[in-house]
Amino acid sequence: MGATYALAVLVILLVAFTLNRLYWRLELSRAKHPSLQGHSKMARRVARWVPFYEFQGDALFNCDGAPESIAQRRREGFQALSARLRGATSESGQLTSSLEQHLSDTQFINSYRVPFQFRSAVRDHLMPGMVADASAGTRIRDIDGHWHYDLSGSYGVNVFGYDFYKSCIDEGVNRVRNLGPVLGTYHPLVLDNVERIKDISGLDEVSFHMSGTEAVMQATRLARYHTGRSHLVRFCGAYHGWWDGVQPGIGTQRAVNDVYTLKDMDQQTLRVLRTRTDIACVLVSPFQALHPNGGAPGDATLVNSDRHCAFDPDRYGDWLRRLREVCTQRGIVLIFDEVFSGFRIAYGGAQEYFGVQADMVTYGKTLGGGLPVGVLCGQHHLMKRFRDDRPTDVCFARGTFNAHPYVMASMNVFLERIQDPSIRRVYRDMRALWDRRVEQLNHALELRQLPVRVVNLVSIWSVIYSRPGRYNWLFQFYLRAEGLHLSWTGTGRLIFSHNYTDEDFDAVQHRFIAAASSMEADGWWWNDGRLTNKRIKKQILREMLGCWLRGRGGAGRHAPAAGSPIPDQ
Known part of the structure; x- marks a missing residue:
């Protein structure tokens, strides 16, 4: 009797545990965007099955x-x-x-x-x-x-124009000419750069890197180090550099299991952030405000006319403020990736433009005054790379070319000049x-x-x-x-x-x-009134299916029935 009772209790606990796991998995799934970009692992699987084919001859002009x-x-x-x-x-x-x-x-x-x-x-x-x-x-x-x-x-x-940057580089080289490319020892102007960047970012400390990708890598590593949590959240379609730790979908060969790709500007995403205990940080690319939940639009994927972009600064700003509130409540590190948007949309970047203070900010691109650079800014307690009470527990990041004198000098000129009243x-x-x-x-x-x-x-x-x-x-x-x-x-x-x-x-x-x-x-925008984006997608699917089937039989790589009209659906 006792054994039977114990077994029943064990079964009940196992069922409860399974149902609990299923519930949280469902909550996470509801926070994902329904597109393939919102399901990174699925996108990688599907990408492997897309066959190559091409249009030639007449099909090139009437597909x-x-x-x-x-x-x-x-x-x-x-x-x-x-x-x-x-x-x-x-x-x-x-x-x-x-x-x-x-x-x-x-x-x-x-x-x-x-x-x-x-x-x-x-x-x-x-x-x-x-x-x-x-x-x-x-x-x-x-x-x-x-x-x-x-x-x-x-x-x-x-x-600000190429002449502006050529001048920054020329003057910067002159400022450090006597030191030259000495690495590991800082030129005095580095301190001025640090103070100016702190003032712009509203944060406490700075670290220098060779690219925006490196700065993002360090930001997410430090967030995990200090929170003791495993996962980061990125938003559907956002780009944060080529590192697979923030790009788990197409283009990444390694299986990435510690990144959640969630819907931008969505209440269900906030619910996930409020309830999960494994999220170290949320990574935001402010440029996504132009196309939330969509990838950076490029012509390589322009197969029809459904590219959608629209910017609503009030709505996106409200979203960032709600995101800030949840991250504060849950101890989640909010990171703004301003490698692209920093110094372009406002003097203080997206933080100023939308009126939201992040815990960490990454910069790059223009900040080097025309030379390559990545910069991470953050709060004191997040930027520390070691623990006082555990000396071998460190968060290592170091680059030989970080704070290169010529880059620092060009940056110094840039930071001075953007203070000019004309700028x-x-x-x-x-x-x-x-x-x-x-x-x-x-x-x-x-x-x-x-x-x-x-x-x-x-x-x-x-x-x-x-x-x-x-x-x-x-x-x-x-x-x-x-x-x-x-x-x-x-x-x-x-x-x-x-x-x-x-x-x-x-x-x-x-x-x-x-x-x-x-x-x-030249007739490239011809449309007979029946050609819709949906029909174009269906036609492409038929082309791929036909190519895949013919490929198994050893056929060529040209599109099947490329020149035939699209039938009514």
């Missing part, structure tokens, strides 16, 4: 089911665009091709400018040159001698200025009935497309042909420097509209 008359316009337009780009960047293009044979970064970039179905066509006919030899004002000059308005922002480095005036009027420019360009596009619009977070823009289609990725090449310099992500992220005058912007607007008009004239 959306366009009639022959439209396909012919596209052929002619494609040929003209190819000739225009090749003629303008012949030397730069040749050198770029030579680099690609030996530089792995270039191989990757050139392979992921557009959806993979069109990769070969772009490589053979539209490959842009990537070699430049001068910059001035708001423009960059390629080695063929052509000047292009810069819409790349050097991936975020260029906030402070730029910050004061910045939001209204860029909102006005966006409104001006969108109004001009609307008048011409062109199916493109732009949305912005201050000087960071994304292009969105209002007419369903499969060829929006081509727009980046029409923009380049008009003398606009873009990063490899294409129209997903246009980054303007804050030295753009109204005259500069008018020139960009003129070229932007010209590019959109040419794209429209």
